[in-house]
Amino acid sequence: MNFDFSDDQKMLKEQVRKFLTDKCPYSVPRRILDSDEPYAKEVWKGLVEMGLTGTAIPEAYGGLGLGALELCVIAEELGRAAAPVPFSSSVYLASEAIKLFGTEKQKQTWLPKLAAGEIIGTFAISEGLHAPSAANIKTSFAGGKVNGVKTPVPDGDIADVAVVVVNAGGKVALAIVDLKGAGLSHEVLRTFDPTRSHAEITFKDAPAELMDGQGWEQVSRILDGAAVLFAFEQVGGAEAALEMARDYSLERYAFGRQIGSYQAIKHKLADMYVKKEIAKSNAYFGAMMLNDEGAELPEAAAASRIAGCDAYVFAAQENLQTHGGIGYTWEANTQFHYRRAKLLALTVGAAIQWKEKLVARLEAKNAA
Amino acid sequence: MDFNDTPEEATYRAQVRSWLDKNAVRKADAKDLPLPKTLEEVLKQSKAWQAKKADAGYACITWPKEWGGGGGTTIQNVIYGQEESNYAVPGGIFAIGLGMCIPTVMAWGPEDAKKRYVGPAVRGDEIWCQLFSEPAGGSDVAGLRTRAEKDGDEWVINGQKVWTSGAHYSDFGIVLTRTDPNVPKHKGLTMFYIDMKSPGVEVRPIKQMSGGSDFNEVFFTNVRVKDSQRLGNVGDGWKVALTTLMNERLAVGGSQGNADADDLIELARETEIAGEPAIRNGAVRERIANWYVQAQGLKFTRFRTLTALSRGETPGPESSISKIVAANKMQELGSFGMDLQDMGGVIRDRSVSPAEGAYTEQWIGAAGYRIAGGTDEILRNIVAERVLGMPQDVRVDKDLPFNQAPRGK
Numbered sequence: 001m002n003f004d005f006s007d008d009q010k011m012l013k014e015q016v017r018k019f020l021t022d023k024c025p026y027s028v029p030r031r032i033l034d035s036d037e038p039y040a041k042e043v044w045k046g047l048v049e050m051g052l053t054g055t056a057i058p059e060a061y062g063g064l065g066l067g068a069l070e071l072c073v074i075a076e077e078l079g080r081a082a083a084p085v086p087f088s089s090s091v092y093l094a095s096e097a098i099k100l101f102g103t104e105k106q107k108q109t110w111l112p113k114l115a116a117g118e119i120i121g122t123f124a125i126s127e128g129l130h131a132p133s134a135a136n137i138k139t140s141f142a143g144g145k146v147n148g149v150k151t152p153v154p155d156g157d158i159a160d161v162a163v164v165v166v167n168a169g170g171k172v173a174l175a176i177v178d179l180k181g182a183g184l185s186h187e188v189l190r191t192f193d194p195t196r197s198h199a200e201i202t203f204k205d206a207p208a209e210l211m212d213g214q215g216w217e218q219v220s221r222i223l224d225g226a227a228v229l230f231a232f233e234q235v236g237g238a239e240a241a242l243e244m245a246r247d248y249s250l251e252r253y254a255f256g257r258q259i260g261s262y263q264a265i266k267h268k269l270a271d272m273y274v275k276k277e278i279a280k281s282n283a284y285f286g287a288m289m290l291n292d293e294g295a296e297l298p299e300a301a302a303a304s305r306i307a308g309c310d311a312y313v314f315a316a317q318e319n320l321q322t323h324g325g326i327g328y329t330w331e332a333n334t335q336f337h338y339r340r341a342k343l344l345a346l347t348v349g350a351a352i353q354w355k356e357k358l359v360a361r362l363e364a365k366n367a368a
Numbered sequence: 369m370d371f372n373d374t375p376e377e378a379t380y381r382a383q384v385r386s387w388l389d390k391n392a393v394r395k396a397d398a399k400d401l402p403l404p405k406t407l408e409e410v411l412k413q414s415k416a417w418q419a420k421k422a423d424a425g426y427a428c429i430t431w432p433k434e435w436g437g438g439g440g441t442t443i444q445n446v447i448y449g450q451e452e453s454n455y456a457v458p459g460g461i462f463a464i465g466l467g468m469c470i471p472t473v474m475a476w477g478p479e480d481a482k483k484r485y486v487g488p489a490v491r492g493d494e495i496w497c498q499l500f501s502e503p504a505g506g507s508d509v510a511g512l513r514t515r516a517e518k519d520g521d522e523w524v525i526n527g528q529k530v531w532t533s534g535a536h537y538s539d540f541g542i543v544l545t546r547t548d549p550n551v552p553k554h555k556g557l558t559m560f561y562i563d564m565k566s567p568g569v570e571v572r573p574i575k576q577m578s579g580g581s582d583f584n585e586v587f588f589t590n591v592r593v594k595d596s597q598r599l600g601n602v603g604d605g606w607k608v609a610l611t612t613l614m615n616e617r618l619a620v621g622g623s624q625g626n627a628d629a630d631d632l633i634e635l636a637r638e639t640e641i642a643g644e645p646a647i648r649n650g651a652v653r654e655r656i657a658n659w660y661v662q663a664q665g666l667k668f669t670r671f672r673t674l675t676a677l678s679r680g681e682t683p684g685p686e687s688s689i690s691k692i693v694a695a696n697k698m699q700e701l702g703s704f705g706m707d708l709q710d711m712g713g714v715i716r717d718r719s720v721s722p723a724e725g726a727y728t729e730q731w732i733g734a735a736g737y738r739i740a741g742g743t744d745e746i747l748r749n750i751v752a753e754r755v756l757g758m759p760q761d762v763r764v765d766k767d768l769p770f771n772q773a774p775r776g777k
């Protein structure tokens with residue numbers, strides 16, 4: 001058994017950490033929070049220059065030809081830094097979707113540009129304040145045109161291309177839409193995490209191309225892969241929140257003692273650690289299944305997601321609590337994780353959806 | 369045991385209802401009324417409403433009439449609260465002053481101060497704030513460092529307070545200071561009341577994670593107060609503060625956020641889990657049941673406290689449980705309401721989101737509420753040590769002179 005990342009992968013992780021520690025300290029998400037800038041362009045540019053946007057894209061399409069495991073270590077570092085960049089939309093979602101289900105021509109058209117970071121991609125699935133499902137997708141595809149409204153779309157205001165989940169004559173399918181083309185308008189949304197921008201996109205006879213194949217299974221596969229990658233972001237974020245809490249509990253005194261000397265705080269931090277480790281181990285299995293395209297990917301992805309949501313939301317929330325009054329201020333960095341943890345817990349579907357999905361799978365297997 | 373009104377109570381309720389009908393708008397009819405946009409508007413509306421209530425005897429119902437109160441009973445106060453909650457009326461900005469500061473002034477202040485300040489506070493003409501917490505101590509408020517030094521018939525205050533809710537619109541405050549750093553921390557404190565417009569008082573708003581600015585830093589630079597502004601004896605500040613904090617326990621714990629089990633039922637009807645109506649999902653139903661039971665538990669715990677109060681008993685530290693439950697429920701219910709909206713839950717927009725954005729707002733606000741007025745951890749310590757009589761944590765600084773106690777950031 002060798003249930004660990006390779007030395008090369010760990011070195012990649014170190015490189016990304018070094019870059020982000022240097023170029024994306026909390027002052028960067030703070031700048032995005034306090035301004036109208038949709039994302040940190042210079043951080044994005046740096047990631048692109050390191051070739052990271054092409055990590056898992058085959059060399060034939062201009063990428064580095066590495067795999068999901070490399071993406072996982074990058075994700076963990078992006079999560080740790082709460083980096084305000086469109087990496088997840090462009091890489092875990094758009095690029096992966098095109099790689100999996102694009103036609104040869106679509107791959108040739110879009111992947112090199114995505115790999116090179118010349119364009120930003122996104123995945124448009126949600127249609128409002130409810131979970132999307134096979135039966136409720138209304139955005140339609142017919143005669144090479146998409147019509148409908150997708151909201152919220154992560155990075156929908158800055159993306160150049162979107163993989164859009166559509167209803168094509170009663171069947172769920174995927175369509176590629178050039179967001180710089182005709183028939184499109186968007187509105188930036190107010191969200192609780194302004195360090196990641198979201199938009200409502202309206203398609204009015206927007207020219208589009210269907211991707212290969214059809215069915216909700218494709219959507220599920222895309223979400224499964226992204227769930228694993230997001231789980232690594234969540235693990236990274238949870239670790240950062242835990243470290244922040246530990247550091248503070250060592251320097252803050254109450255009643256003449258470090259607050260870290262109180263068991264209420266110690267146990268809180270220990271619980272954060274336990275949840276984070278459980279999430280990490282699940283995410284490792286998710287990574288393995290994703291990398292090998294294993295049969296257990298759906299269960300592994302759901303488990304990664306459920307544990308990741310739990311670990312990060314808890315760590316972020318209790319990190320803030322550990323800080324007392326200062327933790328609830330705009331000035332404090334605790335808020336970046338409080339916001340991001342909840343954002344990531346919603347972004348490819350809430351845990352409660354994944355729990356249903358997981359148990360349905362387990363039930364079917366159990367019956368077989 | 370019953371909730372029935374006695375004939376006198378029923379008469380009172382009818383009076384209250386007809387007065388409210390004449391003077392306020394029912395919530396159901398207020399949906400389209402514009403919300404106040406500026407702090408000035410909020411203050412103006414709140415003050416006008418409070419004065420109206422005071423004239424009719426509905427402000428501080430249980431306080432004696434000579435102090436501007438209603439001269440009524442605890443039960444009348446409850447009845448008024450129940451009825452008023454059906455109307456869209458301003459509220460909130462007097463809670464700290466009337467719930468905590470003025471009761472402290474009434475218990476410890478000199479007679480002329482009570483005459484001067486209680487009436488205007490009841491009418492809402494003057495607003496009060498609580499200046500206890502400092503950068504060095506919130507949970508450990510007795511670790512505060514703001515100094516008051518005697519100079520003739522006056523005291524000179526220097527130092528800094530923080531998290532002072534409403535300081536930016538308050539006229540007066542009660543301020544806990546250190547008058548003797550050479551004795552153990554609880555013994556060297558003294559309480560004063562202070563005019564917030566005194567020279568040397570500087571209020572700087574703090575922006576909260578929510579984006580709002582309800583609390584402040586307050587700096588004191590050679591602020592002079594008269595010895596007659598002292599509440600209680602020199603060195604008795606902690607005892608005086610306990611009056612305030614005991615009242616705080618009654619004042620907080622009421623709010624549970626704006627979205628509740630009922631709102632969740634509505635939301636769960638409109639959303640889906642794995643393609644099925646969310647309301648049919650067992651996990652959703654279980655949560656709704658749990659939060660309903662918690663809400664009821666809080667409500668009836670309060671009724672028990674009120675019944676004890678109406679008999680003249682003093683509620684003990686057991687009312688500390690309310691805020692632990694309320695604040696955590698507020699955070700978790702808010703968070704779950706966002707989950708039901710799935711990816712749509714990232715939107716923070718009252719005009720779009722269900723329950724007018726209440727889920728998101730309470731998920732954000734609860735992060736502060738779990739800290740304000742005693743953190744979860746401190747409240748659990750109170751329950752364990754003062755209610756259950758478990759041994760106290762080791763208090764290394766308790767008997768040391770304050771200036772020799774260990775301290776950190």
Ligand SMILES: Cc1cc2nc3c(=O)[nH]c(=O)nc-3n(C[C@H](O)[C@H](O)[C@H](O)COP(=O)(O)OP(=O)(O)OC[C@H]3O[C@@H](n4cnc5c(N)ncnc54)[C@H](O)[C@@H]3O)c2cc1C
Nearest residue numbers: 254262321322324325500501506507531533740741743745
């Ligand atoms: C919205 C809001 C409004 C407020 N309004 C006011 C106001 O009007 N006036 C006022 O005076 N103050 C006010 N406060 C301050 C509030 O009372 C303090 O923030 C609170 O008591 C915590 O103190 P602290 O911030 O110093 O945190 P700390 O005391 O430093 O606490 C940090 C962490 O250590 C934990 N901790 C501390 N001691 C122990 C222990 N013995 N055992 C276990 N854990 C412990 C705490 O639970 C917390 O998690 C307000 C705070 C907020 C958030």
